[in-house]
Amino acid sequence: MIELKGISKVYNKSKPNEVKALQNINLKIEAESMLAIMGPSGSGKSTLLNILGCLDVPTAGIYKLNNQEIQSLSQGKLAAVRNRHFGFVVQDFALIEEYTVMKNVEIPLHYSKNKANKKERILTLLDTLGMKEKASEYAYNLSGGQRQRVAIARALINNPDIILADEPTGALDQEMGEQVLSIFKRINKEQNKTVLIVTHDDKIAKQCEGIVNIVDGKIY
Amino acid sequence: MPVQLKFALGDIWRKKLYFISFFIQIMLIILLITECFSLIYKKQEAFYHLSKAFDTSNAFYISMVEKEEFVGGEHEENIMKDLYTYIDKNDKYISFANIENYIEIKDIPKNSLSVEVEQGPSKILANKTLSVSPNFINVFDLSLSQGEFFDASWEYVSDKNIPVVLGYSYAKYMDIDDVFTDVDNQKYKVVGFLQDGQTFVDVSFGEGVIGLNDVILTPIDVTTFYNLFVDGNYAYETYLENSTIILKNRNDIKELRDIAKHSKTYNYNFNSVEGVSGYMEKSTQESVGVFLFLLILIIIFASTLVIINTLEFIRKNMREFSIHIFGGATKKHIALRIFLQIFIVWLLSFIISLIISNQNFIVLGVSVVILLLCLGACLPSFITLFKLQISDILRRKE
Ligand SMILES: Nc1ncnc2c1ncn2[C@@H]1O[C@H](COP(=O)(O)OP(=O)(O)O)[C@@H](O)[C@H]1O
Ligand SMILES: [Mg+2]
Numbered sequence: 001m002i003e004l005k006g007i008s009k010v011y012n013k014s015k016p017n018e019v020k021a022l023q024n025i026n027l028k029i030e031a032e033s034m035l036a037i038m039g040p041s042g043s044g045k046s047t048l049l050n051i052l053g054c055l056d057v058p059t060a061g062i063y064k065l066n067n068q069e070i071q072s073l074s075q076g077k078l079a080a081v082r083n084r085h086f087g088f089v090v091q092d093f094a095l096i097e098e099y100t101v102m103k104n105v106e107i108p109l110h111y112s113k114n115k116a117n118k119k120e121r122i123l124t125l126l127d128t129l130g131m132k133e134k135a136s137e138y139a140y141n142l143s144g145g146q147r148q149r150v151a152i153a154r155a156l157i158n159n160p161d162i163i164l165a166d167e168p169t170g171a172l173d174q175e176m177g178e179q180v181l182s183i184f185k186r187i188n189k190e191q192n193k194t195v196l197i198v199t200h201d202d203k204i205a206k207q208c209e210g211i212v213n214i215v216d217g218k219i220y
Numbered sequence: 221m222p223v224q225l226k227f228a229l230g231d232i233w234r235k236k237l238y239f240i241s242f243f244i245q246i247m248l249i250i251l252l253i254t255e256c257f258s259l260i261y262k263k264q265e266a267f268y269h270l271s272k273a274f275d276t277s278n279a280f281y282i283s284m285v286e287k288e289e290f291v292g293g294e295h296e297e298n299i300m301k302d303l304y305t306y307i308d309k310n311d312k313y314i315s316f317a318n319i320e321n322y323i324e325i326k327d328i329p330k331n332s333l334s335v336e337v338e339q340g341p342s343k344i345l346a347n348k349t350l351s352v353s354p355n356f357i358n359v360f361d362l363s364l365s366q367g368e369f370f371d372a373s374w375e376y377v378s379d380k381n382i383p384v385v386l387g388y389s390y391a392k393y394m395d396i397d398d399v400f401t402d403v404d405n406q407k408y409k410v411v412g413f414l415q416d417g418q419t420f421v422d423v424s425f426g427e428g429v430i431g432l433n434d435v436i437l438t439p440i441d442v443t444t445f446y447n448l449f450v451d452g453n454y455a456y457e458t459y460l461e462n463s464t465i466i467l468k469n470r471n472d473i474k475e476l477r478d479i480a481k482h483s484k485t486y487n488y489n490f491n492s493v494e495g496v497s498g499y500m501e502k503s504t505q506e507s508v509g510v511f512l513f514l515l516i517l518i519i520i521f522a523s524t525l526v527i528i529n530t531l532e533f534i535r536k537n538m539r540e541f542s543i544h545i546f547g548g549a550t551k552k553h554i555a556l557r558i559f560l561q562i563f564i565v566w567l568l569s570f571i572i573s574l575i576i577s578n579q580n581f582i583v584l585g586v587s588v589v590i591l592l593l594c595l596g597a598c599l600p601s602f603i604t605l606f607k608l609q610i611s612d613i614l615r616r617k618e
Binding site for chain 1: 223234539540542543544545546547548549550551552553609
């Protein structure tokens with residue numbers, strides 16, 4: 001379970017280009033829920049997701065993950081939390097082009113303690129996403145939908161509790177977008193993972209259990 | 221294998237060309253600096269060698285400057301003879317001579333030890349000789365690997381063999397008692413071989429330590445007065461001009477000056493060897509100055525190279541790093557990966573330089589300094605890396 005209390009994020013504090021990206025955010029996210037985060041461009045959605053995913057730390061406020069305060073952990077501990085609890089999916093897939101599908105999915109395992117039978121785990125996972133036969137294909141040879149499925153496999157390989165997806169369908173056409181969304185729904189229902197999706201698309205938001213609306217760094 | 225090492229090797233493999241050029245640059249820098257140091261080292265060795273062989277402050281060499289009015293003849297020959305005899309017979313003086321020459325050998329196969337020498341308009345293949353007096357051998361403490369040195373009382377007889385002691389490299393081509401003939405039909409007989417790496421210090425020309433491995437040593441006979449070209453193999457004049465005289469007592473030079481002042485043809489200058497080593501010292505300082513300047517240039521170049529390379533590497537791979545950071549990497553992991561790349565390239569250059577250069581200690585010292593320098597040069601990129609906010613990295617891809 002995630003709990004944010006009075007979280008703020010200020011970029012370039014006390015400089016002329018200071019940005020208050022998040023202001024006094026209070027938010028509870030139940031385990032195993034599936035939420036959409038919506039709001040205009042520049043409203044702070046990505047910032048929120050980065051803080052949730054321990055990629056960034058808040059300027060103020062308390063962030064509790066499973067009842068543990070983690071806003072003031074060291075870089076190394078935050079990396080471990082990231083590795084164990086979070087899977088990231090982003091709009092442009094963030095694959096390493098010169099790596100094969102296999103090697104891309106493997107990345108989080110390098111930083112994980114659980115390295116047992118890597119290969120089988122990756123192949124099984126790719127199989128559930130319909131990407132098994134592409135395992136030794138290079139990332140630059142894949143279509144957009146295929147790339148996003150590889151990215152989802154990478155987000156899932158460490159068996160995290162929470163999937164953070166920042167506009168995961170933004171670079172895909174309608175049909176591909178729907179396929180990817182159905183994957184997220186399946187992950188949420190069958191594997192009981194918490195899924196947070198940042199999106200502009202109402203249709204996608206409607207299929208989630210709830211919507212968090214952000215405008216100008218505040219939740220409405 | 222540690223994960224970051226694997227990634228570092230992967231990075232190197234993926235950017236082969238870039239790393240090969242980086243590798244060559246680092247290696248050139250190591251070799252260049254090593255060469256600079258070993259040159260300085262060689263000059264120092266010459267001084268050391270010289271001062272070990274004799275007291276340079278009591279050693280002189282003679283230069284003969286022609287007076288305006290050239291007389292020559294018997295009178296001059298007598299002065300030279302007197303001078304030579306006085307030095308040779310009196311134990312207040314030790315003198316030795318080394319006269320460089322070339323002979324064109326007729327009947328042995330041309331081998332790699334012969335060098336091209338200009339003779340008038342044409343070039344010939346000839347072998348380097350050094351005619352030396354017995355004291356030369358003592359002063360520079362030369363050792364033989366086989367045979368013996370020529371007799372101190374050896375006398376030149378035109379139709380007899382001249383005994384020769386050959387430098388170590390000749391041992392591959394010749395044996396003791398071999399006889400060879402030069403183009404003037406002079407016969408030579410091998411009586412000994414020097415040990416490997418024998419050297420002497422060239423005093424009068426200030427050229428430093430000279431190796432004797434490729435040299436043929438021949439004896440000097442300057443004993444006769446009449447018909448010297450028939451009865452001796454060198455004239456008094458040649459001997460005097462190429463000799464070094466070591467005095468027991470510095471004031472003994474006066475007696476030699478007294479003999480020489482009767483000359484109508486020459487001004488005999490007795491020059492202190494110290495002056496020559498002073499000259500050598502000065503020329504060394506000058507070359508050290510030039511080397512230092514070059515060194516600084518090279519070091520600036522190398523550091524700039526590393527700084528630009530690593531900064532560029534971080535810039536290019538920001539995305540890849542952020543992907544690893546998604547997966548649980550920290551910035552320390554990334555820094556380690558960058559360090560390992562540099563380290564691997566450095567290690568390779570170091571090993572290859574060790575193989576190429578025979579100055580192992582200098583290569584080691586220089587390489588360690590270069591590694592520290594490389595690390596110093598990585599600092600700006602490490603600072604850049606650690607100052608970067610992850611959200612910044614993510615924003616860059618947008
Ligand atoms: N690393 C950063 N440095 C400075 N300003 C930032 C940074 N990241 C985001 N911002 C600013 O914070 C605000 C919120 O950005 P973001 O969270 O990316 O919005 P969204 O994802 O909703 O489009 C924007 O005004 C953006 O310019
Ligand atoms: Mg965004």
